[in-house]
Amino acid sequence: MSIQTEITRIQSARNTLRTKAVELKISAGTERLDELAADFDGILNQGSVSAQVKEGETYTIPKGYHDGTGTVSGIAGGGSYTLQSKSVTPTKKPQQITPDEGYYGLSDLTVQAIPEAYQDVTAVTAAEADVLATKVFVDSAGAVRTGTMANNGAVTKTLDASTPSYAIPQGFHSGSGTVSITPETKSATPTKEVQTVQPSAGKVLTTVTVQPIPAEYITTADADAAADNLLAGRTAYVAGEKITGTMPDNGAMDATLDGLSVTSKVIPAGYTSGGTVALGGEIEEALAAI
Structure with a gap:
């Protein structure tokens, strides 16, 4: 006979003992064999127990094993029953x-x-608005109430420039809803006019890349010219400001010095387009006569 066959036979016998022990109310039905043996060993052998009781009396049958030959009989008491x-x-x-x-x-x-x-139930603080709609509870007064809290489930909302906020509705949320945005990036180049960079419909700007100032808008911060450095009527930008020149335009300037009575020429302040200053024949003739 195999070991497994013996184990199966012993387990079957153990289960039979467990069932009987539960029936006799001496076991919970989960004990091992040695524990079951102790349970059965604890059953008292009452043998043959006999007793007589009068009307109105009771007899407590002792716990344990009875061999089936004992008797409990009554003694007539004239029909007087005390209840x-x-x-x-x-x-x-x-x-x-x-x-x-x-x-x-x-x-x-x-x-x-x-x-x-x-x-x-006086400690109950829940009110109808605290309990989901159609759910029943008992209030602090013991009265049956029905909840009124709205079940919003999963609420989803996408925000954009036209809807920058979302009012969360009162009630229960399942926790699986989301409030989100659709991000967008844009690029802009500076111009002489004001520009307003706006997101596309349904999106939210996350970044705006401003390109370098075009060459025609180069900075004039390091220019140091003043109005009197520019010809009258001419304009220029200096340090971001437009200035109009005040320098006179003297045009072409010529002069002849005779070396005797005219020995110098005053050059006026301003711009000249060029010219010549020369000695006249008088000084040559005077020198030749010496």
């Missing part, structure tokens, strides 16, 4: 109500109201 009236208070566990010793049975049984400790 007991009892009252019990509900508890969280089952109760078995029996008459006290000396009573034949119960004449009536009064079950008191559920104690306040078992029905105290």
Whole structure:
């Protein structure tokens, strides 16, 4: 015989003992063989137990094994039965109500109201708006109420320039909804006119790249010319400001010096297009006569 066959046979016998032990109320039905042996060994052998009781009396059958030959018989008492009236208070566990010793049975049984400790709901703070719609609860007064909280489920919203915010509706949210934006990047080149860079419909600008200033708009911050450095009527930009020149335009300037009575020529301030200053024949003739 294989070991596995023996193990199966022993397990089958153990399960039979477990079933009987549960039936006899001496086991929970999960014990090992040695524990089951101890359980069965603990059964008292009461043998043959016999007793006589009078009307109105009870006899408690002792716990243990009875061989089946014992008897319990009654003694006639003339039909006088003493019954007991009892009252019990509900508890969280089952109760078995029996008459006290000396009573034949119960004449009536009064079950008191559920104690306040078992029905105290005064600590409840939930109101209809705190409980999901159609769900039922008991309020602090013990009254049955139905919730009114809206079940919004998964709420999804996309924000853009025309809708920069979203009002979250009151109620329950499943936690799987999202509020999001569609990002967009744009590029702009400076111009002489003001530009407003706006996102495309349904999008939100995240970055705007401003290109370098074009060559025709080059900075004049390092220019140092002044109005009197420019010809009258001419204009220029200096340090970002437009200036108009004041320098006179003297045109072509010529002069003849005779070396005797005219020995110099005053050059006026301003621009000249060129010219000549020369000695006249007088000085040559004077020199030749010496």
